[in-house]
Amino acid sequence: MPKVTVDGQELEVPAGATVLQACELAGKEIPRFCYHERLSIAGNCRMCLVEVKPGPPKPQASCALPAAEGQEIRTDSEMVKKAREGVMEFLLINHPLDCPICDQGGECDLQDQAMAYGRGGSRYHENKRAVTEKYMGPLIKTVMTRCIHCTRCVRFSEEIAGVDEIGALYRGENMQISTYLEHAARHEMSANVIDLCPVGALTSRPYAFEARPWELKKTLGIDVSDACGANIRIDSRGREVLRVLPRVNDDVNEEWISDKARYMVDGLTRRRLDKPYLRRDGKLVPVSWTEAFGAIASLNPGSRIAAVAGDLVDCETMFAAKALLGALGSSLLEGRQTGMDYDTSSLAAVNFNTTFAGIETADAILIVGSMVRWEAPLVNVRLRKAVKRGAKVFLVGPEWETTFGGVFLGEDLSVLGNLPEAVTQAFGDARRPAVIVGGAGLGRGGLDASLALAGRFNLVRDLEDCTKWNGFNVLHMAAARMGGLMLGFAQKGGIADLVAAKPKVLIALGADEVDYARFADSMIVYVGHHGDKGAHAADVVLPAAAYTEKAGTYVNTEGRVQMADKAVFAPGDAREDWSILRAMADAFGVSVGFDSFEELRAAMISQVPALGIEGLADYGSDLPAGGGSAAGGIAYPVKDFYMTNPIARASAVMQRCSAELLHGEDFAEAAE
Amino acid sequence: MADRYLEPDTPEIRARWGNFAWNPHWAEKARAAIARYPEGRQRSAVMALLDYAQRQVGEETRTQGWLPIPVMEFVARELDMPIIRVVEVATFYTMYNLVPVGRFHVQVCGTTPCMLRGSDDILAACRQRGMAPGHTTDDGLWTLTEVECMGNCASAPMVQINDDNYEDLTAERLDTVLDALARGETPKTGTQEPGRHTVEPLGGPTTLKDMVAENHDYRGEW
Secondary structure (H helix, E strand, O other): OEEEOOEEEEEEEEEEOOOOHHHHHHOOOOOOOOOOOOOOOOOOOOEEEEEEOOOOOOHHHHHHEEOOOOEEEEEHHHHHHHHHHHHHHHHHOOOOOOHOOOOOOOHHHHHHHHHHHOOOOOOOOOOOOOOOOOOOOOOEEOOHHHOOOOOOOHHHHHHHHHOOOOOEEOHHOOEEEEHHHHHHOOOOOOOOHHHHHHOOOOOOOOOOOOOOOOEEEEEEEEEEOOOOOEEEEEEOOOOOOEEEEEOOOOOOOOOOOOHHHHHHHHHHOOEEEEOOOEEEEEEEEEHHHHHHHHHHHHHOOOOOOOEOOOOOHHHHHHHHHHHHHOOOOOOOEOOOOOOOOOOEEEEEEOEOOOOOHHHHOEEEEEEOOHHHHHHHHHHHHHHHHHOOOOOOOEEOOHHHHHHHOOOOOOOOOHHHOOOOHHHHHHHOOOOOOOEEEEEHHOOOHHHHHHHHHHOOOOOEEEEEOOOOEEEEEEOOOOOHHHHHHHHHOOOOOOHHHHHHOOOOOEEEOOOOOOOHHHHOOOOOEEEEOOOHHHHHOOOEEEEEOOOOOEEEEEEOOOOOOEOOOOOOOOOOOOHHHHHHHHHHHHHHOOOOOOOHHHHHHHHHHHHHHHHHHEEEEEOOOOOOOOOOOOOOOOOOOOOOHHOOOHHHHHHHHHHHHHHHOOOOOOOOOOOO | OOOOOOOOOHHHHHHHHHOOOHHHHHHHHHHHHOOOOOOOOOOHHHHHHHHHHHHHHHHHHHOOOOOOOOHHHHHHHOOOHHHHHHHEEEOOOOOOOOOOOOEEEEEEEEEEEHHHOOOHHHHHHHHHHOOOOOEEOOOEEEEEEEOOOOOOOOHHHEEOOOOEEEOOOHHHHHHHHHHHHOOOOOOOOOOOOOOOOOOOOOOOOOOHHOOOOOOOOOHHHH
């Protein structure tokens, strides 16, 4: 623990800290461009110069200098001021003065730091360098003349994403950042380089020239594009969501989000259901809310009513549906749309128990039936970190391109009962072993067989530091899954139980993946926001709110309860889901016990207290013994990363990503 | 250097170089280069392999050689490393030619000592023979590049042609060298000054004269 003095203030810093970190601990702001907490240290922008004694009599780059005992650091001396001005002047030599037409304007590190640490004017009268644009795909817009060569994007794609595709070509003044032969960046996290770029060289292509940051209303939200529950900031203007940015949450998404989470929001204004529809003579015709409710109530289903929750719905919506069905005497609730029927009696057995931060520390990992890169890109980032720390990874399932190596053991689940020596050896030696069961590994006995492995390899154990380690993980793909399971949206036989019960009315809460042909005799009431598969099959369509248009509670695959706020209003006649279900209760003439969102949330929390506390829900650590044998080939459910939910399917940006990045279609650049 | 660019990845280039593979000579060299580094660090050999690849391309095209994109991809495969990292190295070092060059790559040093000693005349002599900086002559014989200091300041001005340096040049001496090369001969490398061996001072030593005869100890005289 070295003791250093920063501007006369003495403080003790953790061993291994850099001078920059020491200055930050002392509350001093150190300007920087290339340094980033989550990337390796490059030390090439020189903006973080400080004066350090003892040492050479010149300013030193604080980001790459270890803090040592007895250092006297000054961040406020004349030398430092002059050094910063000098570096800033050099950086601005080739940086164009085009802030008025730059999308980074208003949230630009260079702009801010030039104001704070730069000289008042320029002494440079020669010609500036100009660099051609580099094509980086449908999401990243480049204006490379603005690049200051911090190499954050290069380090991100190499270290975090694990796909080496961005590099710094040529040298000196001619250095240029480019993808290989200007191919599009092809990974699921590519757009994070836009946030990392401290200048306007890499900006968002779909959001180009849309708005200035100070015009936007910022709402804290939770991403629903996968089950990770990434923390996002929803930037909206008027009634439109313009963009989504990640928020920092070290436990969940660090400060990354997937491209889908970031860019599916343009789908929120397309294919929207904005008025109620009723099927008459085989055709959906617009009707009033009263007519729509009348049509449902006239069926008088009594307890022969069922509800299926979609992948994107919040806990409040599911609870409102549960309360409505309960008032009618039914408990036919299901959330696993595609027919999964794994046992949910123990939630710990279907939860990501190590937590995302914990999986980084695992030293042996067996992934059963999960194409993590597409199903949970944020977990993929964590797995890469684990492997960098020395974890051994084994995968069961068809081969996919991992970013962390790993050994594929075979495509058939039966390998779980007959693991190769290398796996048993690795798990025997491991101090923190972990198993991750993905969506494709849950069925056909996969969950039970994996639970048996959990027992065999002793995945639940006390660690040497007296903390509990539960290495059994289930990686879901639906944002609504864990919340749904906590609220009892699971039948023993899965959705087949609902089919067998032959309900008169089936309420589909944004459920678009259900095989509705099996419910041919039921009246299908679709409560959702997009005209997708569910609405096509529906007899009544009730327009509801998307995730940006309602406050809600979401539980991610770790069992982490998180709450989101409402950013904008739903379009047209669409209403928030809970109020639709509340009005439906009136139509049926039953009471659900709440009249406002607050009352609904209070009722939900009184029934499931864990949903009222933000953070990890406690499911205990006792796993069922499992057993049995699993067999059958694994087929990953996600066929197209960019098209997994109705919002993404409606999004023009996601459609183009899918066509260009996955299906190899060529989009010629329009002449500008 | 500012003129450096990657030759576009055209179908013709792919057709010509897509099947690039080591010939036995360079395969042996490449194996030796990779073996110099510990297991798992084989990508450290990238610079050597790029050089060998450029030389083999040179042998196949009877030029100094260059690095087509498919050849860089071949090197990346050989070393199991991302192609962008190979391209970064190849674009950084000016010794790797990114575009096709002629039989002889004439690199004229134009940095201050050479300039003071008449590198402008050297460049003019090259131009006289039809060369232009950054271009290859129509007969495919000469490619001219103006480069920065090559470290031969004591025998300036100099040019580097392929692997050899020619120093103490005048326009006439350069012409002699180039004519000899064009005829397929191997002119004397190094200094072209008659009577000079390397970079010893012209007209005898001017400093440390006592060192000529013996290992003189100057320390007492300081």
